[in-house]
Amino acid sequence: MHLFFEQLLNGIAMGSIYALVTLGLALVYGILRILHVAHAAVYTVGSYVGLFIFQATGSLLLAFLGGMVFCAGLGILIERFIYFPLLKYPPYVPLIASIAVMLAIEEVCRLIAGPYILTFPAKLPFPELHLGTITLSSTLVAVYVITAIVLLLLWLVTTKTEMGLAMRATSQDIAIADAMGINSHFVVTVTFIIGSAIAAIAGILVGIYYNQVYPTMGTVPAYKTLALIVVGGLGSVPGAVVASLLLGLGETLLIGYANVPLPRDALAFIAMIGVLMWRSEGLLGSR
Amino acid sequence: MSSYVITIATIIIINAISVCGLNVIVGYAGQISLGHAAFFGIGAYTAALLATKAGISFWAALPCVITISASIGLLLGIPSLRVRDDFLAITTIGINFIVEAVFLYIPFFGGALGIGGIPRIMLFGSKLRGMGFFWLCLFFLVLVLAFCWWFTRSWAGLACFALREEESAANSMGISPVRIKLLAFMIGTAIAGLGGALYAHYMRFISATDFSFPVSIAFLSMLVLGGMGSLWGPVLGALILGILPELFRPIVEYRILVYTLLLLLMIRFQPGGLLGEVSFLRKRLVPLLKGLKP
Numbered sequence: 001m002h003l004f005f006e007q008l009l010n011g012i013a014m015g016s017i018y019a020l021v022t023l024g025l026a027l028v029y030g031i032l033r034i035l036h037v038a039h040a041a042v043y044t045v046g047s048y049v050g051l052f053i054f055q056a057t058g059s060l061l062l063a064f065l066g067g068m069v070f071c072a073g074l075g076i077l078i079e080r081f082i083y084f085p086l087l088k089y090p091p092y093v094p095l096i097a098s099i100a101v102m103l104a105i106e107e108v109c110r111l112i113a114g115p116y117i118l119t120f121p122a123k124l125p126f127p128e129l130h131l132g133t134i135t136l137s138s139t140l141v142a143v144y145v146i147t148a149i150v151l152l153l154l155w156l157v158t159t160k161t162e163m164g165l166a167m168r169a170t171s172q173d174i175a176i177a178d179a180m181g182i183n184s185h186f187v188v189t190v191t192f193i194i195g196s197a198i199a200a201i202a203g204i205l206v207g208i209y210y211n212q213v214y215p216t217m218g219t220v221p222a223y224k225t226l227a228l229i230v231v232g233g234l235g236s237v238p239g240a241v242v243a244s245l246l247l248g249l250g251e252t253l254l255i256g257y258a259n260v261p262l263p264r265d266a267l268a269f270i271a272m273i274g275v276l277m278w279r280s281e282g283l284l285g286s287r
Numbered sequence: 288m289s290s291y292v293i294t295i296a297t298i299i300i301i302n303a304i305s306v307c308g309l310n311v312i313v314g315y316a317g318q319i320s321l322g323h324a325a326f327f328g329i330g331a332y333t334a335a336l337l338a339t340k341a342g343i344s345f346w347a348a349l350p351c352v353i354t355i356s357a358s359i360g361l362l363l364g365i366p367s368l369r370v371r372d373d374f375l376a377i378t379t380i381g382i383n384f385i386v387e388a389v390f391l392y393i394p395f396f397g398g399a400l401g402i403g404g405i406p407r408i409m410l411f412g413s414k415l416r417g418m419g420f421f422w423l424c425l426f427f428l429v430l431v432l433a434f435c436w437w438f439t440r441s442w443a444g445l446a447c448f449a450l451r452e453e454e455s456a457a458n459s460m461g462i463s464p465v466r467i468k469l470l471a472f473m474i475g476t477a478i479a480g481l482g483g484a485l486y487a488h489y490m491r492f493i494s495a496t497d498f499s500f501p502v503s504i505a506f507l508s509m510l511v512l513g514g515m516g517s518l519w520g521p522v523l524g525a526l527i528l529g530i531l532p533e534l535f536r537p538i539v540e541y542r543i544l545v546y547t548l549l550l551l552l553m554i555r556f557q558p559g560g561l562l563g564e565v566s567f568l569r570k571r572l573v574p575l576l577k578g579l580k581p
Contacts, residue, residue, distance in 0.1 A: 269381030
């Protein structure tokens with residue numbers, strides 16, 4: 001039982017991290033209907049920027065803030081110069097552009113920071129928790145708490161503020177939102193800022209969690225998060241979160257207990273195809 | 288010609304064959320596929336297994352390879368019937384990852400070690416290598432191009448175009464989207480299988496990573512770059528993306544960066560491809576060609 005609970009807790013942590021990366025993707029897809037593969041590269045950049053600021057200043061708070069600001073800027077650049085001019089073309093055009101952006105950013109990271117794995121020796125200022133015989137490390141607690149805060153803030157912003165209303169209106173229909181006096185391009189920019197900043201948080205958390213930062217750390221999340229937003233329902237943010245948590249749990253438990261002859265990274269896609277066959281609008285999506 | 292040039296040229300032609308198959312699915316029938324490398328891989332693995340485990344010659348195995356690729360294409364095409372556009376793109380990515388995982392984790396397919404010792408192709412009692420193999424690939428490319436040319440003029444080809452332009456309109460004209468989509472998938476994957484078989488016999492060693500998702504992106508990039516739906520687009524795309532990395536070889540460190548940036552610039556400013564309907568190349572070429580004819 002002990003091992004099972006530890007696996008469960010690790011699974012939730014994995015799921016939380018997936019959720020943080022997937023959120024940005026779901027937000028962007030909700031508004032622009034673009035599969036923002038380069039989001040995973042933004043996440044890698046966030047990890048690197050956080051690490052460099054941490055090495056220079058020794059402050060984790062500055063690392064998080066710096067990473068978020070830098071990634072928000074990067075997100076705006078990608079949206080303005082790559083996606084916006086390509087919106088009028090069929091969806092595969094921005095998709096290929098996005099993949100090219102991702103590969104290019106990965107290369108830049110490799111050229112600047114080198115191809116090796118860097119360590120992220122930071123200690124998050126959270127207490128260790130003891131629940132009976134089970135110990136939650138401070139990193140694990142940090143992952144839970146930070147994910148919860150981010151999700152709560154995002155929920156508040158999208159449901160309680162005027163900006164959130166504008167975001168929801170724009171995601172339903174850009175043209176009509178424009179006609180109602182919403183500056184939809186500004187809304188899109190804000191969406192990219194929020195999504196990219198969250199990706200930076202996820203990047204730094206993953207860097208600390210595994211104590212590893214490397215140029216291709218975004219490759220697997222890049223495509224796995226695509227499967228996740230499909231499972232959750234394209235463009236549905238709550239669906240993306242649920243799907244991420246389920247996948248985190250499923251991966252950890254299945255690999256821990258059932259002897260699955262497939263690598264864990266294929267699991268997300270098998271689940272996705274299953275969901276598509278059974279309920280093609282996704283878990284929480286709507287048609 | 289030096290063997291270096293022959294190697295590059297052979298690989299370009301094999302890629303062009305495979306991209307022709309992708310063109311049938313994406314360019315003609317308008318069904319986005321980001322998992323083409325999986326079918327390329329299925330062809331390669333079938334050919335490799337038949338040659339190494341069953342000892343069947345390339346020529347005897349070829350019909351088998353094409354049938355198996357087409358049937359698996361048909362099978363994996365079925366999930367794609369339920370989904371469109373972005374869903375289809377992600378589903379095909381998923382298929383690519385799953386097929387790669389199967390190759391990598393099931394011992395029958397050689398696992399992480401891949402399959403080695405694939406024999407050379409025999410023709411008229413002599414082993415094909417270098418130039419000989421190049422001509423063989425070129426022969427198959429011409430065959431595939433001729434088939435594609437014929438297909439675009441056949442009823443099924445025209446039905447594909449109708450489906451690409453407007454599915455519901457095509458449906459109301461009596462074209463069954465299910466049949467035509469599956470047909471396009473089958474033809475496309477069969478051609479990819481042929482490319483894969485040639486690849487396996489040329490490389491003589493294959494492993495799962497040769498058919499991973501980035502290869503699918505490369506195929507789609509070639510197609511988009513050359514021009515979707517055009518007959519010569521796949522060849523042009525394979526040629527450009529095959530030669531560019533070789534030209535950048537001197538700038539070792541920055542090679543991939545320059546390559547991806549070029550890809551980005553092309554898709555950003557010429558999304559219809561170099562031979563697409565609105566490309567600057569075509570705008571200049573077509574009047575020129577018309578001017579030549581009296």
